[in-house]
Amino acid sequence: MTDAVPYSKSELMIAASARLLGGVSNCFVGVGLPNIVCNLAQRTVAPELQLVYESGVFGARPERLPLSIGDPTLATGSTAVTSMFELFAFYLQAGLIDVAFLGGAQIDRHGNLNTTVIGDYEHPKVRLPGSGGACEIAIHARRILVIMRQARRSFVERLDFQTSPGHSGDPVHDATRGWHGSGPTNVVTDLATYGFDGGTGEMLLRTMHPGVTVDDVRGNMGWEPRIADDLDETPAPTDEELRLIREELDPGGVYTK
């Protein structure tokens, strides 16, 4: 028996997400956890990964942990810095982006996302940031990965506002939309990881993190989850993944504590 290195929930989410990027070439990166996920994947399962930022950077090689998607460390040493028009038109809309990360205040069972308002649009209870690039990213990136904390108020039966489209719930419709994007393929939360059912486009519980029960998962979402036949435990981060996260990617523990 080996002594397992203790790890935080964020570290588990980062490692589980990075493994989803195996073989990926062009990845649209967000700030925070996705940024560490992509940098970890580049050092493990996806050495060819190009980090693309909506701020107009293709092929970033950040020398420090960027605190925003417009950090100056992203421009210095990158492959290309483009105008935002080019980034959205020639890279994203034209279909060059393989994977993008999105999150939101609310997600539904089909992976539709709300980043606009909680409550009524005209009289919001909480005014959220809005789309940013999320609406077009959801449509054009070939796969969407979602990283979110899981709770009843964020995993909801019905969105207050649909900012970015996921699956429609009608597979025939989804197959004929003609978008580059195939929608969300994976969701990683602090409790579990999910795929999406190929037929219904509905979120499917695939793995639960060590110590988490199905009741924990059920208690933190607003609908009755579909459960994969081969439901398994989320593999713990390896020693090497933890070393990279702690020593190279987030030595200050800004996002991983």
Place this chain on the structure above:
Amino acid sequence: MTKLTTMQEAVRELVHDGDTVAIEGFTHLICFAAGHEIIRQRRRDLTLARMTPDVIYDQMIGAGVASKLIFSWMGNPGVGNLHAVRRRVERGDPEPLELEEYSHFGMVCRYVAGAANLPFFPIRSYYESDIPRVNPRIVPMDSPYDDGDQVYVVPPLRPDVAIVHAQRADAGGDTQIWGLMGCQKEVAFAGRKVIVVVEEVVDESVIRRDPNRTVIPGAVVDAVVEEPFACHPSFAQGYYDRDNRFYLEWDRIAKEPETLEAWLDEWVYGLADHREYVEKYGDAYWDSLRPGAAPSGEVDYGRYA
């Protein structure tokens, strides 16, 4: 012809009550000093346009200069909310703020349409999103060439005044930028009047040595202001870093109207201009934001005499 002037003069002459004003810059090159001068001159009823209303617009909207916001993402990047904007949107406190929202691609293309003198610009976005439902200016349109191919169109945006920060320009307004470009070029060509603010005014020969780096020609520029550190707490690539400490601090300052008002009194109304702001921070502070060197390689344009 020189277009050199001061920030006070540029704002006094070109920014009027009721105007649509765009201070652009995506994280990079956001001209906070221009926003402060607009607050100081107590402009009112402005429509503020910007892809990412962040701390600069929270300051301006908190100070009461605006009645409407056109945007695609609002927040304090990497930190959280804009408290002054949210007070106005959620509670009408102290008065309501009208919103007109797009996505990033939609906002960029509004400037492109404005810059290119087009009636609208088509993009593939907004499908199955609620955004067009709350913004009737985003309209679906069928392709005239391909049956069943549908796009959405967005209207041109031509701000009365576009304010663009850059690393350098000559006195005539020929402007060079490196690092993140945002939509500085698009908004400058779209603006009816354009103020360029730079870290350094350089001789025309410096511009002519590297014409590929010229993003905005003086032909569309009305005023050039030399104002070092005018982007703080945003940054100018190669000149100073983003001051992430301030973005964190702003979250505390803006949380209550009283602390926001006290900050405005101390850092905007209480100072005559941006030079005093720079002096108030002191040299050691600016030194702490200076990056190391990473010069570009040079290319040879060739001489064809």
